Amino acid sequence: MSTVVDVVIIGGGLVGGLTALLLAEGGVQATVLDAAPVLDAAQTLAVANPRVLALSQATIHLLKTVKVWDKLARQMPYSGMQVWNKNGYGDINFGQVSVHTPSDQQALGSMVEPSVLNLAIQEKMLEQLHDYRTNVQVTRVEQGIDVWHIHLADGTQLSTKLVIGADGANSFVREQAFIALDVLDYKQAGLTCAIRTAQPHQHVARQIFLETGPLALLPMASLEPEQDGYWQSIVWTLPDDYAEEYAALDDAAFTALLTRESQHMLGEVLQATPRAQFPLKARAAQQYVKAGLALIGDAAHVIHPLAGQGVNIGCLDAAILCDVLLHDRKRGVWAHEQTLQRYEHRRKGQNDAMMHSMSAIGWLETTSLFPVVWARNFGLKQVQQRPALKDAFMSQANGLHLLKDTCYAV
Numbered sequence: 355m356s357t358v359v360d361v362v363i364i365g366g367g368l369v370g371g372l373t374a375l376l377l378a379e380g381g382v383q384a385t386v387l388d389a390a391p392v393l394d395a396a397q398t399l400a401v402a403n404p405r406v407l408a409l410s411q412a413t414i415h416l417l418k419t420v421k422v423w424d425k426l427a428r429q430m431p432y433s434g435m436q437v438w439n440k441n442g443y444g445d446i447n448f449g450q451v452s453v454h455t456p457s458d459q460q461a462l463g464s465m466v467e468p469s470v471l472n473l474a475i476q477e478k479m480l481e482q483l484h485d486y487r488t489n490v491q492v493t494r495v496e497q498g499i500d501v502w503h504i505h506l507a508d509g510t511q512l513s514t515k516l517v518i519g520a521d522g523a524n525s526f527v528r529e530q531a532f533i534a535l536d537v538l539d540y541k542q543a544g545l546t547c548a549i550r551t552a553q554p555h556q557h558v559a560r561q562i563f564l565e566t567g568p569l570a571l572l573p574m575a576s577l578e579p580e581q582d583g584y585w586q587s588i589v590w591t592l593p594d595d596y597a598e599e600y601a602a603l604d605d606a607a608f609t610a611l612l613t614r615e616s617q618h619m620l621g622e623v624l625q626a627t628p629r630a631q632f633p634l635k636a637r638a639a640q641q642y643v644k645a646g647l648a649l650i651g652d653a654a655h656v657i658h659p660l661a662g663q664g665v666n667i668g669c670l671d672a673a674i675l676c677d678v679l680l681h682d683r684k685r686g687v688w689a690h691e692q693t694l695q696r697y698e699h700r701r702k703g704q705n706d707a708m709m710h711s712m713s714a715i716g717w718l719e720t721t722s723l724f725p726v727v728w729a730r731n732f733g734l735k736q737v738q739q740r741p742a743l744k745d746a747f748m749s750q751a752n753g754l755h756l757l758k759d760t761c762y763a764v
């Protein structure tokens with residue numbers, strides 16, 4: 355008979371890793387199983403990712419809580435957002451331009467490469483957790499009586515009172531638990547790479563709406579100190595055939611195209627890294643929980659990447675799940691069905707609403723600069739002219755209000 359552990363987290367990525375660390379802060383040691391290997395720090399940091407994650411203030415606060423934030427090898431805070439239409443109707447600005455690195459108070463959030471964040475979370479898990487296993491292949495997850503059994507390819511079997519599925523968009527846990535998934539195919543592709551421009555970004559995230567689709571330029575940290583302030587990650591939403599065509603261009607043709615399409619906003623595009631493409635699909639699990647099992651992060655929901663919120667809503671899942679678990683544990687209850695239902699109740703409606711607002715038709719809905727989505731509902735011009743309204747949208751976007759009634763409140 356194997357012993358029954360309190361919690362096994364399958365998937366030790368950004369969201370699973372944060373969950374394990376929040377639980378450890380609360381005195382609960384989780385077993386973490388991840389299919390990926392431990393990252394090599396030197397190799398990981400030697401290359402720039404083609405894309406960045408726009409971390410909200412709530413996510414930054416949670417990463418500080420588990421002491422991962424100070425471990426980030428690089429990140430790029432941003433203090434302003436600028437969105438405009440190529441054809442000249444409608445434009446909006448939030449925050450401010452910063453010549454120097456914005457302070458924590460000035461920053462709206464920060465752009466971090468996923469691999470740099472993964473590396474920091476892995477390092478912290480290695481320090482903090484007693485049972486963190488990498489290169490693990492989970493072959494079966496089955497429900498017993500008041501317990502879940504997890505079978506690994508090496509013949510090991512684990513039994514647990516709670517399985518947390520944090521294994522990403524193609525979640526094996528979700529499949530094994532027979533939780534149905536709704537999928538919406540946008541029939542578009544995202545084209546992404548890092549670029550260097552002639553003029554500095556001044557810590558402003560930009561998005562321009564072109565006939566082909568929105569093009570976002572997101573400030574990112576540079577590998578070369580003397581080029582700091584000039585590198586950005588682009589995310590360009592395109593019909594599939596355009597994405598194919600643009601991805602196949604050589605560097606000179608691609609940078610010339612970007613210079614034109616960005617209307618020389620930051621001067622000439624001088625350099626571009628190899629392009630990556632990804633299909634745009636939204637996915638929503640029909641349930642987040644079952645008895646003794648919870649889904650979090652991309653395993654539960656994948657929203658349009660242009661919302662720039664995927665990891666942020668995943669981190670909020672982690673915070674709310676840990677909050678309800680740790681709260682009930684103080685009363686001697688662990689992972690009861692009602693505890694898990696409270697997690698689903700607090701997260702699913704909100705996540706679904708965000709997903710639907712991203713799926714509506716029109717350019718403002720697909721902006722990666724999230725406050726603009728709210729601004730749209732009030733009318734762009736009205737918002738642009740009313741600083742108080744803009745402040746209200748910004749405070750919605752930072753996510754901190756969603757932590758208000760939790761043990762992670764700021």
Ligand SMILES: Cc1cc2nc3c(=O)[nH]c(=O)nc-3n(C[C@H](O)[C@H](O)[C@H](O)COP(=O)(O)OP(=O)(O)OC[C@H]3O[C@@H](n4cnc5c(N)ncnc54)[C@H](O)[C@@H]3O)c2cc1C
Pocket residue numbers: 364365366367368369370387388389390405406407408409468490491492520521522523526544546632650651652653659661662663664665666667668
């Ligand atoms: C192009 C693009 C741009 C994006 N931009 C943004 C952005 O600006 N801001 C933002 O917030 N979000 C963005 N996102 C979304 C964000 O990347 C995801 O929401 C986030 O990575 C989800 O984290 P996760 O931990 O749930 O899943 P993942 O990061 O996918 O981690 C899953 C983990 O589970 C492990 N795993 C998988 N299968 C198994 C298995 N069977 N057994 C054990 N382990 C397993 C994997 O090794 C991995 O470590 C973007 C996504 C894309 C594609």
